[in-house]
Amino acid sequence: MLEGKIHDHQGTSSTIGTGLSILVIILESRHLHTPDEAEAHDIHDHHPILKELLSPDDKCWKTEPFQVVEPCDLCSEIEIANKSPVVCVAKGKKELVECTTAMKRTYRSCDVVPWIEERRFWTFEGLLSFFGFCSAMTVFVRQKQLDHRMYQRIQRQIAAGV
Known part of the structure; x- marks a missing residue:
């Protein structure tokens, strides 16, 4: 029962993420200019x-x-x-x-300005790495918690059956 709710949330999250990605692409395409347009203006x-x-x-x-x-x-x-x-x-x-x-x-x-663009790129990469690391640690800790609960449940079942 719990797995079903988790999968529902994952589907909703994926749909929202896809929708936001499409929205960003549409908004960016309105602000991009080809070289011909740039020369004309x-x-x-x-x-x-x-x-x-x-x-x-x-x-x-x-x-x-x-x-x-x-x-x-x-x-x-x-x-x-x-x-x-x-x-x-x-x-x-x-x-x-x-x-x-x-x-x-x-x-x-x-x-x-090349050095500003490079600085923005490395800032983005740093933030992306930081959030990736935080996400990985969150998943790791949560998995350890679930493993511990499962281990306790098994111990209780064995103790009740003996």
Whole structure:
């Protein structure tokens, strides 16, 4: 009788987990953009301050080959307040690029700071490991409790039968 209730709860938990997973997938798909969509909505062309202060030479990376000199990084509060470099105003992140034809170094706004993403990944992995360990210990302790109860029940049955 107890096993039937446990299996009912497991089925309910599985259904809820599956439903939540599907909901998360649907919500995330609404916020994801393909590279074509991202290029069509370039922040450098739509942000009012960037539109005003960036010259076509500052956006040379849009029309010619370039190399990333410094990867995406956070702007300091001073850089944002002074608008230097001006791309810090848009998203608070900057990336130094060098246009190969014009030999000009300029900053552009970027989306992903690698070291922050890596830190988030390892935080997630750590939390996942912690909760996995806690779950395993809970199952282990519960199994020991059930084994002990079963052992006591068997001892009582043997003592009553002797």
